[in-house]
Amino acid sequence: MFEEKTGVSWVNRHTDTTTLPNKYSIPKNLRNEFGSKENKEEQRKKKKATTKKTESGAPKKPKTAYLIFYQHMIEIAKKKNPSKTSVIEVSKNMSKLWAQLPPEEKEVFKKKAIEDKERYLKEIKNYEEEHK
Numbered sequence: 018m019f020e021e022k023t024g025v026s027w028v029n030r031h032t033d034t035t036t037l038p039n040k041y042s043i044p045k046n047l048r049n050e051f052g053s054k055e056n057k058e059e060q061r062k063k064k065k066a067t068t069k070k071t072e073s074g075a076p077k078k079p080k081t082a083y084l085i086f087y088q089h090m091i092e093i094a095k096k097k098n099p100s101k102t103s104v105i106e107v108s109k110n111m112s113k114l115w116a117q118l119p120p121e122e123k124e125v126f127k128k129k130a131i132e133d134k135e136r137y138l139k140e141i142k143n144y145e146e147e148h149k
Contacts, residue, residue: 074148076140079133082126086118087111089126 080088087108094107115123 074144076137076144079137080130082123082130083115085129085133086115086123086126090114 090111091107
């Protein structure tokens with residue numbers, strides 16, 4: 018529809034990279050709308066304002082099996098090398114370790130996660146009854 022023939026090949030005027038706008042072809046008063054630092058900071062502020070804040074007395078959400086496994090592995094690493102242990106070193110291969118973990122061993126962490134979820138459901142029920 019908006020194509021014109023130039024030489025041997027067809028060129029679409031709207032996707033031709035030579036005609037795309039650059040920062041100098043946009044008027045100065047409109048440049049902030051096209052990804053400047055000021056616009057990004059405004060977007061961050063909006064995002065922070067829309068995040069949901071938890072109430073101070075509300076119970077903590079339950080941990081997943083993976084999170085319980087992760088915390089367990091960090092504790093083991095700290096016991097083996099208390100001076101050289103960093104969370105970054107441990108967490109680099111954590112997902113690989115979790116994937117390689119046999120199902121029988123994963124079951125232990127899944128049971129703990131279920132127990133934690135039951136704890137959370139009891140606490141949230143009590144919390145909601147108190148704050149009606």
